[in-house]
Amino acid sequence: MTPDLLSRRQLLMTGAAVLAGGASARAHNGKVHVMIENLGFQPADIDVKAGETIEWINRDPFAHTATVKGGWEVLIPPGKSATHVATADDTVGYYCRFHPNMTGRIKVVA
Amino acid sequence: MKTHFAALAATCLALSATFAMAADKPTDPQIAHIAYSAGVIDVEAAELALSKTKTPDVVAFAQSMQKDHEAVNDMALALVKKLNVIPEDNATSQALAKAAEERRTELGKLDGAAFDKAYIDNEVAYHRQVNGALETLLIPSAQNAELKSLLETGLKLFQGHQQHAEHVAAGLK
Numbered sequence: 001m002t003p004d005l006l007s008r009r010q011l012l013m014t015g016a017a018v019l020a021g022g023a024s025a026r027a028h029n030g031k032v033h034v035m036i037e038n039l040g041f042q043p044a045d046i047d048v049k050a051g052e053t054i055e056w057i058n059r060d061p062f063a064h065t066a067t068v069k070g071g072w073e074v075l076i077p078p079g080k081s082a083t084h085v086a087t088a089d090d091t092v093g094y095y096c097r098f099h100p101n102m103t104g105r106i107k108v109v110a
Numbered sequence: 111m112k113t114h115f116a117a118l119a120a121t122c123l124a125l126s127a128t129f130a131m132a133a134d135k136p137t138d139p140q141i142a143h144i145a146y147s148a149g150v151i152d153v154e155a156a157e158l159a160l161s162k163t164k165t166p167d168v169v170a171f172a173q174s175m176q177k178d179h180e181a182v183n184d185m186a187l188a189l190v191k192k193l194n195v196i197p198e199d200n201a202t203s204q205a206l207a208k209a210a211e212e213r214r215t216e217l218g219k220l221d222g223a224a225f226d227k228a229y230i231d232n233e234v235a236y237h238r239q240v241n242g243a244l245e246t247l248l249i250p251s252a253q254n255a256e257l258k259s260l261l262e263t264g265l266k267l268f269q270g271h272q273q274h275a276e277h278v279a280a281g282l283k
Binding site: 039040062096099102 | 177273
């Protein structure tokens with residue numbers, strides 16, 4: 001296998017991993033990013049470790065929240081971002097209190 | 111209370127009739143005007159609510175309506191400017207405005223818990239009607255792709271508002 005072919009294969013595999021999701025939410029700074037765009041959480045489902053920071057980046061002109069029913073709530077103003085540090089019991093579903101048709105899920109993994 | 115429900119039912123009927131009248135496919139300038147008018151109506155309803163209620167969930171809902179509808183109307187204004195479209199007043203917009211004025215008068219007579227319930231029930235009904243019109247008439251009729259896309263964003267936003275209103279309504283009972 002030539003170095004050129006190898007790098008091409010690696011590139012393709014990276015692309016496949018990104019398409020499969022999960023990896024794309026993790027940034028270099030260790031935060032797990034969730035984009036909010038066009039009234040949706042992207043990705044809607046994320047895996048995090050306890051102690052990791054989840055950062056929601058709101059690209060909508062509307063205020064949103066990440067709200068866990070009976071639990072915590074993060075307010076994410078329009079054009080701004082907000083964070084939550086995941087705890088061991090944060091395997092939860094969440095929604096936007098202002099637009100409850102926006103939903104997401106967090107899974108805490110070891 | 112009875113009169114209120116009668117008024118609400120009348121408003122719903124008026125709205126259904128309003129959109130039914132527009133069954134002969136509105137043009138893009140008319141759609142832009144209808145969507146913008148529908149937003150303005152809800153901002154005005156929110157302003158009335160903010161002047162009358164102190165219930166935290168109702169205040170939060172009204173503030174959200176005011177900000178969201180203003181934001182989406184700003185997007186609509188930017189788009190019509192970009193597309194060089196002049197929104198065209200039409201019978202549907204006028205009927206919407208008339209129905210809203212009647213509703214505001216009815217709401218203006220109420221206070222306290224009665225106002226909260228009437229306002230939120232109206233918001234559920236109003237968003238349901240507007241969403242129905244967006245889905246069945248306005249989005250399918252829109253010719254310009256960017257206008258259609260903005261209406262689709264509006265539909266997602268207003269479906270969220272309807273659910274938010276339903277949650278608040280459930281909490282008031």
